[in-house]
Amino acid sequence: MKKPSKLLLLLLIFAAPIAFGVTKSAKKVEAPVAAADAYKPTSLQLHRAELDALLAKPDQLLIIDLRRPDEVSSIGGFPVYLSIQADQLEKSLDLIPKERTIVTVSNHSGRSGKSADLLTGKGYKVAGYVGAQYYEAEGGTLTKVAIPAPKAKVPAEKHKH
Numbered sequence: 001m002k003k004p005s006k007l008l009l010l011l012l013i014f015a016a017p018i019a020f021g022v023t024k025s026a027k028k029v030e031a032p033v034a035a036a037d038a039y040k041p042t043s044l045q046l047h048r049a050e051l052d053a054l055l056a057k058p059d060q061l062l063i064i065d066l067r068r069p070d071e072v073s074s075i076g077g078f079p080v081y082l083s084i085q086a087d088q089l090e091k092s093l094d095l096i097p098k099e100r101t102i103v104t105v106s107n108h109s110g111r112s113g114k115s116a117d118l119l120t121g122k123g124y125k126v127a128g129y130v131g132a133q134y135y136e137a138e139g140g141t142l143t144k145v146a147i148p149a150p151k152a153k154v155p156a157e158k159h160k161h
Contacts, residue, residue, distance in 0.1 A: 041113030043120055044128035046103060048138035051130050054103060062100040064089075064119075066111045067132075075107060075132055076142025086111040093122060104129040 046054075054061050055078070063081040065072060066089065084092045086106070096102070102124055104112035109131035116129040136142050 039110075039114055041109075041117050041129065043113060043116035043126055045109055045113065046128040046130045048135050048140040050128070051103060051135060052140065054101065054127055060101055061127075062097065062102050063105055064096070064102060064115070065105045065132075066115055067106055071107060073145055073147050076136065076144040077132060078105065079143050081105065086115055089115050089118060096124065098124055100125070102126045105132055107131055107133050109134065 058080065063078050065077055065081040065083050066086040067075075067077075067083075068085060069083070072083070082095070084095070096119070102116075102119055104115045104119070104126070106112035106115075106129075109129055112129035112131065116126045120126045132142055
């Protein structure tokens with residue numbers, strides 16, 4: 001091989017890892033773009049003052065908390081709510097009264113925003129959605145309920161034959 005060919009070959013060998021590194025970093029740039037394509041609710045995101053005004057009329061309001069029970073107990077929730085997990089909402093529409101104004105709740109508004117849009121599309125009166133942790137960060141008070149300890153099991157009496 002001639003010297004220029006050897007030089008070109010060496011250059012290609014050393015350039016290959018750099019070329020693959022560029023490809024990997026280009027993929028990393030795509031991730032934030034995918035996050036930007038995340039669902040954006042069309043319903044109104046409520047802030048603390050707006051939710052507090054609705055909470056002042058409890059006979060007209062229905063809060064649907066879409067979180068798991070462990071999320072509600074560890075983070076806190078609202079004194080009265082209907083608990084329906086987000087993946088069960090559409091199957092539970094018969095449980096939701098259409099005459100009440102609805103607010104959907106999740107931790108950071110992701111599930112609640114999507115669910116508010118779903119309910120609006122089904123003809124429910126939806127005031128908006130809220131993230132419980134955002135509500136608390138704005139000075140709102142969440143109710144925390146301690147999970148009771150499991151009851152001690154009483155040993156069964158041995159059967160005599």
